[in-house]
Amino acid sequence: MLYASVAQAQLAQNLFIGNPKALALGNAVTADPPGIDSIHFNPAGLARLKGRQFELKGIAGDLSLEAEFTPGPELAYAFEQFPDSLSDPTVNGQKSELSGTSVMLPFFGLTEIPALVAATGGASFEVEDRNMVLATGVFTPMLLGLKREPGDAGVYSGEEVGITRLTYFSPSIGYRISDKLFVGAALNFSYVGVGLNFDMRLPNFTFGAFDTLQDGGCFDQNGDVNSNPLNDIICTGSLSPFQTMAFIEAEFERGLSTTMNVGVLWEVEPWLTLGMTYMSGARDKIDGDVRIEYNSGVQDFINNLAQDTSIVGIVAGALGVDEIGVDETPASMVLEYPQHFSMGASIKVTPRFKTNIDVKWTDTAVWNEWDIKFDEQVQFLGVLGVISDSLNQGTTGGAIGADGLLLPRGYESVWTWAIGFEYQYTDRLAFRLGYEPRGASIPEGKRDLFVPIGETTLYSTGFAFQWSKDTFVDGSLGYVHSEQNIPSNGSTNATSTAIDNFIYNPYAGYNMKTELSVIVGEISIRSTF
Template identity: 30%
Template sequence: MDKKGDGSLHLPRSCCTVCLAGMVIAITVALTALPTTVLAAFDEQLAIDPVAVSLANAVTAHPPGHMAIHYNPGGLSTLPDGKHFSAGASVVPVIEATSSFIQDPEFPGFMDTYREDIEVNGKSGTSTSGFMFLPVYDQTIDFLGAPAYALSFRKPGSRWTFAVGGYAPFGIGLTHGDADDPSVFGGKSVYHQHLIYFSPALSCQITPDLSVGASVGLGHSSIGAELEMRAPNDMVALTKLLGDVTQGLEIPVLSELTLPPPWFGGGVGPFNRVASLEITVWDNFSPNFNIGLLWEPLKWLSMGACYQSAIKSRQAGRYSFDYSDEWKRLMNWLGSSPTLFIVSNVLDLPTGAVDHQSGRVTSEVEYPQRAQFGIKLQPFQRLRLMVDLNWADWSSFKQDTFVFDQDIQVFEVVKLLGYTGGNNTLILKRNWKDTWHWSFGLEVDLLEWLTVRFGYEYRPSSIPDVTYDLVYPMPDLENYGAGFGIRFANGVVLDFAGAYLVNKSTSIPNNSSINMNSTDFTKPVYNPYASMNYEQKTEAYIFSFKISMPTQVITEMFSRLF
């Protein structure tokens, strides 16, 4: 872009320019007037670059240096001539999701008998750390963070800028390390992430005030969860009720040939643990592309737009089911007499218990296509105001589907309650919505070498209450960002940022979510908190830093050392 002039506001005289200014003001007012009930974000763009973190992602018309690769590839043309390098990282040292459960006072009890859930009712728990998957090592760690790097090159006077980088456009994860935390039934540990390890990009300055660009991302995507499974519903409670009343009911010979007591092996209580489940799936090659445009029609006005393609990921990994003693007694009972053996085979039910099932699992996941639009106003040389509007196609996320390499006993049984996913497939309905949200940023050059930044972003959740659960515990969030940049005479720039994300209270009343607390026994997968009113408070802190410099500085440093 042509950066000549003092950057201050010059009032236009032509009719066309006046109309353009009026249009900008109207768009800005419209963006600020968006209702906060509009659904918005999930885990996109939480911690990529310190400049973007401090400006709460309001950077489409003011791209943050090398990370224009992601936010707006057209903005790469604003980088200086020559070869430049940047490296940094973003970490989330604190991510606290505090969950509280209170039994619905109107709940009559399962089978009008089993009401008191001593493991959950009246209890709360807080996540103890972040959680993420490490590519290459194929292991998880109790930490949440991601590095970022980039290189760029432009010949002096050339219209073309070339760059390559790596970063994390999607990512969230947390773990509940306390064994008594009731959240373990919904998500003891969960993560959802996409890391781009190599993204070549280029931009072209078509005219002095218009640039276009594109980037291609080669990335790694992964999803995982650990949880303690249970099935509080009327039909499960019925097995326990019949098991209790048939204790000691022994009819010689007849019982052994038909229904040996206690029935259902004593049954499974609606609040008993059924199994422990762990799933980890990943894809080491998930490509996507970004295209962007940056236009500066006036010295005090810039506009930017960026489209980011969907990321289609075919993930594969491992799983493990470990079954409880109550469940194993039930499975053994299904094959414990000639009559039960025949009936179980007719209904395609297990006829014997196993302690453990494990193997390979596959899943297809689509991270949504996105678009973002931004305006930058610079009324004074040292002051910049930004506003962004973001759209994400989260409606493409209809359900989670995990296909296992064998029939899973839990699914073989729950099909009798109406589950239609099949014996070897776990299906969790999501039905998320297309989303919109906005963000604001303020940047001030306090001194020639010091810039301070502030930002605000309202991120209402893209997850409707009807499919909310603790596998994706992302409620509405307010994002407050702040940071600063320091410029040195040799071209080195240090950027630091912090963000605070908060939701003081999210409520999911009893029977609101088919993935969490529905008491409808025809929805057996998966409602671990049936009969519970749920409350969640969420807080997270993000810290991000980056160093940028001409590669010549690095060369000079090494020459002095060696």
């Protein structure tokens, strides 16, 4: 539940690096690396830079995410058969929309900001007598933030979500082997932060049957509790399938995560350049804190169960059940940053018209399952773990317990491609277009609202203007679009009605449609000093 949002960073890959040239060319720049940001895209391109240079960049983004929910046939039948005991006004027939932006910031944690904006930069220095260029830069390989209003249908997949990977120091080198062959390498030191606040619910058949049992068996005709050992337990508190069981707040940070980029650039002919880049992955244990505040119905049920003196209470005590209100615990999780490989060609079709083509591979299969550990016992999750184990039919995998969560994801590594066009309109002004179909690394049976990424496409445009002999201004505008249509029982991560699907399936039985749109604007100025 806590970790699922991390995969949204795959959506933001390369979008917020802040380099207008790369964005405008659909990120097809492996063979045509862009200035100081060659550190990220292909460090061999640094060897082309002359003298001492600096680059300042500005980035602004706007993210729109909508979701619609309609009951599938099984859920519609349940609503029809039990109109008094089963209802879901927060989600049934509702639409979810974002209301703002929250991001993870060093020292500040998960923070609401007026807009998704950032300013970064870098510098390079040519060591002429050694045929090499040294450089460092600041950029954001991951940057994503969203906020929903309380009561929105999407809060079960995040009321506030912030994901940041900020590379703050990247010592790099580009080396000229010959006039046509260049190599380069970069070592990236990054801050990693993940923040997530959300309402948790478990719309499982078990709780639906329990809720119906409460309504039908607890009270006599006068409204008094029918006292017996079972009713004395279940008639106090509430475990409805559609209620918010708890509000969870979590923040995880790591100040130092290291990765490495290596690249090669070969100017085969004046009209043809080839490039290749490998970006290493990272496997980091990031530490943080989790706070779980239970709603009153859950509190009453668990507390009554813990105090019961019958055999049921004795069994509950053996499981470690005690009174609950708020659980707070340090926690940790292992965060995988996937490795990436790209190769490309830059072709001058005419003296003024250039085409760039890239083929890329991203190892998103590392997100097969995620493991979250709690330093202290979370009793309510332990109770759910006992229920889950008793019902387990092998439908979804994973595990839930008082000491943590093991969340199945089942993502796939993907090959994608990108293409960019540049037309040199005058000696000082060029126009660019880009297209990048990013594909889908999430199988249809694993789609959800936590990671709303179906088939994703980037469209972009931009310009390059030589302001003076040594000063260049670049600008770009990009648009990313993705849609999902997830039917009831179409995903074990969102809409499954399987009795053993506890982890984490907040819209069980619903048909869900999502539409994601991201607009990104970037501008940079590069000059000498």
